[in-house]
Amino acid sequence: MFLLFSSTANAIVIRDDVDDAQYRVPTSEFPALVDMPGEGHGVLIAPQWVITAAHTIPQHSDLKRVAINGVDRDVARVVVHAGYKPLPQALIDQATATGEAMLIVVFLASGDDIALVKLARPVTDVAPVALYKGTEEYSQIVKLLGKGATGTGATGHDPKASHRGELRRAFNQVSSAYDRWFCYVFDKPPTGLPLEGVLGNGDSGGPVLVQDGGQWVLAGLASWKFVEGNVLTAWPGRYGQISCNVRLSYYRGWIEGVLSGESGVVH
DSSP: OGGGOSSOOOEEEEOTTSOGGGTBOOGGGOTTEEEOSSSOEEEEEETTEEEEOGGGSOSSSOOOEEEETTEEEEEEEEEEOTTOOOOOHHHHHHHHHHSOOHHHHHHHHTSOOOEEEEESSOOOSSOOOOBOOOSOOTTOEEEEEEOSOOEETTTBOOTTSOSSOOOEEEEEEEEEEETTEEEEEOOOTTSSOTTBEEEETTOTTOEEEEEETTEEEEEEEEEEEEOOSOTTTOOTTOTTOEEEEEEGGGGHHHHHHHHHHOOSEEO
16 A cells, blocks of 8 residues: 555566666566556456456446556456455544554455456457466565556655556565465665566556466465555655565465356445
8 A cells, every 4th residue: 555555556666776677568568467547457367357456446436447458448347355344544544643554554464455357348359367376475486567656675656656657577576475465575785686676556456476387377466565664754665665465376266256156245
């Protein structure tokens, strides 16, 4: 979440000692990336289904369309996990007043931030991305993609920066994986990977990929991050930031159940 308590989170923040051009990639790098309205992402996982973080779904209006490969696609329905809990305004107000947001971290970690979007018509011009079939996310190298706010680990990124820009990709290594989540840390040079990075504001629901059988498959979705210090003054994306992602292996049964029987909470 933006400073742990805005409505959406997470695009690519890069090393300060590497040229940004090495992180920028054409949209053809990942055509299955879904642009949610305004900001936020999802991923096409079946011809008629998109997976995303639940908090990217509008709370006070219907989700009418999403864009895939530059083309608007009409939405037929949205299925939100029954365990998803919108962030209470009381916690936001307290964090805004004090700068301390530890209970927001606890709240976010206890929810199921996942949703599926059924499209009105199957997508025929983009191949869906396969889901990771294993459960061994810990210590794996992950690939991240997003179009949101960018900056470097030395300074972080401006919380008011644009949340929809050029596509970038970066890599990181999973530092913990359990239950609903897996997380990674933005390491400061000279440690870290050659194209180390983290997701920044504006790309919640974006893909976190691992290699399996020689191909990159979808293991997680960008969800929330831990920003040290006073959340009113800290800039997200600095070295040391911990980013946590929806662990899709935990939700495999739910995903398969929705795609086959369309169960769940429907908006």
